[in-house]
Amino acid sequence: MNCSNNKKIQILDKGHIQLINHMGSDWTPEETARISTGLEESERTDSQRVVLTRYLMRHKHTSPFEFISATFEVKAPIMVLRQWHRHRMQSYNEESGRYKQLEPDYYLPEENRICTQSKSNHQGTNFSEQSQFSEYYRNIWKVEQDQAEKLYESAINDGLANEIARINMPVSHYSTMRVTANLLNWFRFCQLREDGHAQFEIREYAKAIHTVLSELFPECTKAYEDYWLNSITLSAKERGELKKLLLLTESIDSTNYVNYLEKIVNNNTGDHWTKRERTEFIEKLKAL
Ligand SMILES: Cc1cc2nc3c(=O)[nH]c(=O)nc-3n(C[C@H](O)[C@H](O)[C@H](O)COP(=O)(O)OP(=O)(O)OC[C@H]3O[C@@H](n4cnc5c(N)ncnc54)[C@H](O)[C@@H]3O)c2cc1C
Numbered sequence: 001m002n003c004s005n006n007k008k009i010q011i012l013d014k015g016h017i018q019l020i021n022h023m024g025s026d027w028t029p030e031e032t033a034r035i036s037t038g039l040e041e042s043e044r045t046d047s048q049r050v051v052l053t054r055y056l057m058r059h060k061h062t063s064p065f066e067f068i069s070a071t072f073e074v075k076a077p078i079m080v081l082r083q084w085h086r087h088r089m090q091s092y093n094e095e096s097g098r099y100k101q102l103e104p105d106y107y108l109p110e111e112n113r114i115c116t117q118s119k120s121n122h123q124g125t126n127f128s129e130q131s132q133f134s135e136y137y138r139n140i141w142k143v144e145q146d147q148a149e150k151l152y153e154s155a156i157n158d159g160l161a162n163e164i165a166r167i168n169m170p171v172s173h174y175s176t177m178r179v180t181a182n183l184l185n186w187f188r189f190c191q192l193r194e195d196g197h198a199q200f201e202i203r204e205y206a207k208a209i210h211t212v213l214s215e216l217f218p219e220c221t222k223a224y225e226d227y228w229l230n231s232i233t234l235s236a237k238e239r240g241e242l243k244k245l246l247l248l249t250e251s252i253d254s255t256n257y258v259n260y261l262e263k264i265v266n267n268n269t270g271d272h273w274t275k276r277e278r279t280e281f282i283e284k285l286k287a288l
Contacts, residue, residue: 009208012201014105014174015075017208019216024068024183026217029053032064050219051274057223058277068183068217072209077107079171080202083193089185094177098163101156105174106145111138113200121197145172186213187224194229243288261285 006019030049031041033056056064076084085092095102114134118124131137148168155165181189186209192198193206214221234242246261262282269278 009212011076011204011208012107013109014107015077015080015205016073017075017205017212018073019212020071020073020178022068022070022216024217026053026219028068029056029064029183029220032067033061047272050272053219054223054227054272055276057220058227058280062184065184065187065220066182068220069180070183070186070213070216071178071180072212073176073178074205075105075174075176076205077172077201078169078175079107080199080205081175081177082171083199083202084179084205087181087185087189087192090179090181090189092177092179094175097166097169098161101162102152102166102169103174104149104153106149106170107172107174107201108138108142108145111135114138123199124197125200127200141172145170148173183213183217183220187228190224191229239288246288258282258286 006021008016008018010016027049030044030052033052034041034044056062074081074084081094084090111134112130114131114137116126116129116131118126148170151168152165156162190206190210190213193202194210195203198206210221262285265278265282265285
């Protein structure tokens, strides 16, 4: 199915993502899951569909989300694609430097991206401190990229095979691929690569993919954001500490604090905050 909203979204200085096509709709996981219960499509309201979609995500009943897929064209620096290709549950086809002369596009970061090494995250950047050498390195990188491109072009013009002429291409060089995955694996990708621990450059791509997914599949994406991306899991230790804190804060004993919390939860209703979900929440609180 071709999409009407498949515009190129610019990323970094010369990159982009572009939705090529997708399969399925926001209701596909719900329709797929209904095979279990056999309820006719005409018997379901939109609200019931949303509630089931959210139930599936909440209970990690994830296989129905695998029935949606989306394909993107991605133009990104090789260093980004190298990280991207670690996601084995996606399928790729990348342009070949063996067949064709590659475009003369290189990633040159903005000066304010050229910051110092983070002290707390060993593989990260301290974005609050731009390096005093940012301008210097940016200029040198530009010169090196121009030189690499000139050498590449002269090797091609001298008749060298494409596959060997590209030998000194830096990881800043842009490459283009098509990538396809099901929605579950797109969510996995977004969760890992939008996170602050991922490198800035791939984060920009993951954010754009997330935006497209939320336009195409708003209810599924909302369920992912609520029950997966923005949810938290407590360790056994954390659970114990939270219980102590709750008892302390409310100055009530453990026999009636669940009743107290139950009252709060049941008084708090809202969009799709169903009785079932409230009951599940109370069960979690009881387990503290
Ligand atoms: C911040 C960050 C830093 C990283 N640093 C490094 C690094 O320094 N070096 C490095 O090499 N990698 C690094 N990675 C890559 C990382 O280890 C994963 O390979 C990558 O994030 C893909 O995740 P994934 O395996 O969940 O995804 P996918 O490969 O798409 O797999 C999706 C899911 O399928 C299942 N699956 C896939 N393959 C297998 C399998 N063989 N066995 C069992 N289950 C499988 C798992 O449930 C997995 O979560 C980093 C990733 C991040 C996000």
